[in-house]
Every structure is written in structure tokens, then in C-alpha cells.
Amino acid sequence: MKEKVLSEHFSIDNFFKLDVYLKHNGYQAVKKALTELNPEKILKEAKAANLRGRGGAGFPAGVKWGFVPQNGDKPKYMCVNADEGEPGTIKDRYIMTHNPHLLLEGIIISSYCVGINTAYIYIRGEYENIALRLETAIDEAFQKGFLGKDILGSGFDLDITIHRGAGAYICGEETALLESLEGKRGNPRLKPPFPASIGLFQCPTVINNVETLANIPSIILKGAEWFCALGLPNDGGTRIFGVSGMVKNPGIYELPVGTNLKDLIFKYAGGMKEGKKLKAVIPGGMSSPILKADEIDITMDSDTLMKADSMIGSGAVIVLDEDTSILDVLTIITKFYSHESCGQCTPCRIGNSWIKKIVTRISRGEGKDGDIDNIARLASNMVGKTLCPLGDAAAMPILSIVKKFRDELETSIK
């Protein structure tokens, strides 16, 4: 059995309740961090752990925290990204449902490290029931003195508020999230300035994904060295991979960073459903470029997937079988991005809606010569030319499909 950091206790009854959580070493990490360690030591450990962000971009968490200026007089904020909008992604739902106190511990320790006294958890609006569970967990933690004023006599104060989104994928993008939290439309901001210096309410802000933060307690208890050994030296720990689509056993699989994608599908997720042949895999949520069946003998970590011109993203693996029509996949992808573009930049707004129009026309059997080239041209014109990464997130998977499945797409035209 592989060692699990986040999901080890998922199957214990009522683990989400504080009394049960406490019976399994609960809040030991907070105790250690706040009473035995200082912020500098925690930052050093977080950096050494090479914990890469689990939200999509894979940026090392410790390095990000280090960017927050420590000498200003403005308050600092923590925003936990629980928007989980990337199609295919299911992992944060599991963490928050089954292990909410682990997330709270991660928030407390990282806030203590950066000197933050106010945290918001931005959770997608559809997860209302999970938001309620988190609220209960926060109340319990308050009552036991793990939140609030002078936590465990350390002099450190922290307050956490749950903030529900309202159905907009773009609000998962960190600067759109900040706008949304301020009560506005979720229009991404121009960077720089980066949120670490000017973020929520114009104050220094740390934004981290749920899974990223949920790793912190174990790093505090067991150390950075252990964490790196569990995964890869420069990409530590495990990831909760969400496998969905045409496999026998769709679900979550917490495995070391660097697990082979082929093993994930064929060994852990039981292989293909109904004995079908594998056609392609989307390895890290819908925004990640597609891999063909012969490209999946590859390890799941940020750097390796980047080298393969794809991305580990949120670790959401979508498996397509031989019966899947690539045109259908392209149709759904383009429908999604044209719906979710916030509309601020022309290449993204117009590009996505044009691509959608062309793809929809092809699906109706009215494809024309040159359509595929036009799709590729429109998508290329988005890359690197937009305010936020959604432009790229739409263009890259579209371009990868056009490149790798051009023949199949062309046959839908003829």
C-alpha cells in the first residue's frame, strides 16, 4: 500500500467531526507549528518540501509565501481556492467533505507562517452542502481554541470565513477570484502587480488551492525530507488524481507525484471499461493538452508533463476510448470556453465563440475545406495574447487536438 497524506482517513466514519479527528492525531500539526516552530522555520520547511501548487499552475507554495512583503502596515489575507471548476476535477470536494479539519490546519499554519489574521475560503456555489460542513468545522475549531484569538496561547489570531461563488469557472483564476470576493464580476486583473503584493482589498494576499494547503500539516509533522522522498525531489508528496471517463473504476486515487499515467489508468483505475481500446487521455483537467494512447507511458508530475507539451494541472485524468468521437470532444471543449470567457479580451471572447461556431457547423455535417486551419489559426491567435491564462487554457487543448487528430477531424468534413 502506498502512503497516503490526504485521504488515509477518508473511510473512517464521521472523520469530518472534530472529536473523531482529534482521536487520530488531529491538530497536532497546528500545536507543533504554533508552539514549537516560528514562521521562519515553517517557511523554510515549506520551501524545502517543494510542494507544487495543486490548483493548476504548479507553482511552489513556499516560494509564493516568501513573496509576501513582511514590513508593510496593511493587513494580509489568505484566499483558499475551493472553486474546483476545471472540468474533470473532483479532489477538493473529497478533501473538504471527508477531511475538513486537515484543510483548516493547513490554513492556520500557512496563515501563521505568513502573518495573516483573516482567511477566506472561496468555494464554488454548487457545493452548498460542503460549505455548510466547513462552517460547522470552523465553529468546532473555534470552540476548541484552534481558531479565533490567541490560538493555543501563541498570541496568533485567525478568523476564517466561507465565501460561496455563484457559478462562473473564471472565478477559479486567482485574480478573478479576488474580484469576485470583493463583490464584483469575476473579471481577471492584469498582472503584475501580483496578489502577493496587491491582492484582496488592495492588500498582500496568498492564494492557494485546497489540496495544496491540506498537505501542510503532514509536512510540519514529518518534515520536508520525508515529503520529497514520498514524491519527487523537486515535486514532493502525493496527488489526489481524479480519474473519470471510460475506465472500469472511476474515482480518486491518492498516489505519489511521479506515478506512471499508464499505471494510474490500467492498474489503479482498473483499465478500460468493457474492454475497449484507449484512444486518448486528457491528463490534468480539460485545459491540459490531450495525449494519444501511445503517449501515456509517462510520469505524472509538473515537469514531465510540461516536457510532453501538456500539463498536470489539477491532476484530473479524463479517459477517452476508441468509440469517442474527437469532434464531439472538441465541440464540448469549445462550448465550455466560449461560455466561460469573461469577455474582457478580444482574442479570447471572439476567438472562442468563432471556434465554437465553426465546430458546431462541422458537427451538423456542414464542414468546409479550410475549417480546421481556421480553427488552428483562431486558437493560435489566443496564445499569449490575453489578460489571463484562460485564453491559453482554451487554445492549448484545441491546438493539441487539431494537431494530433487532424485526420479524424478532416474526415468529418468530407
Place this chain on the structure above:
Amino acid sequence: MSLEFSDKTKKTIDKIIARYPQKEAALLPVLHVIQKEFGQISEEEEILAASLLGISQVKVREVVSFYTMFNRKAVGKYHIQVCSNLTCTLMGAANILNFIEEKLGIKPGETTSDKRFTLSTVECLGACEQAPSMMVNFDYHGHLDKEKINEILDNLE
């Protein structure tokens, strides 16, 4: 006639507003409460939200129109939201949608004449391992097939 909250809701709203250093930041959570209470965010509800937070109505409108979860018109007692994204489609979401359309006699975007059901299609709900999936109000349902849908919808109050 202007809208009135119950005392309990008023207290909830005051508590929400107190969580933010700027009142306006409470707009999304306040709109959620208003929608829960009045079933929609139409003009009257916009005015209410604006007055609670000391912002203009047009600012509220701007926000309401951006987010898909705010209903400009009241939905039925049960709002069925069927996922139409990638994994669910691979696993047969189109058939699921057809079946519900036929069963209820409505298309996405419509409400049954008895105001019991509203049907919508939505993007990824974050329940891909249980595809095809849907939400009925805030309850998730996965691994859908015809029998399961009948069971779920026929057993609602």
C-alpha cells in the same frame, strides 16, 4: 411593495456583512440569502441588495448577470441541473437529458406549468467520477440511468 426579511434572515445578513472590511464584498453571499428567501433575483431583489450594502442597483445588476447561479426569474420548486460537460457526455448525459425532457415535457430553460420543475443544462459540476450526474436543488445525484431518475424525481415531496 418593498420586500421584507424575517428577523432571522436580517440577523444572518448583518453577520455576513460583518465578515468583510468592505460592505460591498458581502454582495455574493447576500444575494445567495436573498435568492433563498425570495426564490429569484429580479429588480426588487436587486434594489434590496443595493440598499443593504449601500451600492447602486446597476452595480448589483452587473454582478447578478455575470453569475449563472442567480436566477433572474423564479425557478420551479425543484431545479434540475444536468451536467453537459465532457465526462458526463462520454457517459451518456445526452440520453439522460432526453429522458428528463420527455418525462417532464420541458426543454432546458423551461419550467413545468405546475411550477414544480425547472430544467437546465450546466457545465462541470465537479462530480465526474459519478458521471452522468445532475443536481436537484443542492443535492448531487450520480451514476444516473432511467430507473434512477424515476426514483429520484418520483420520490420528491
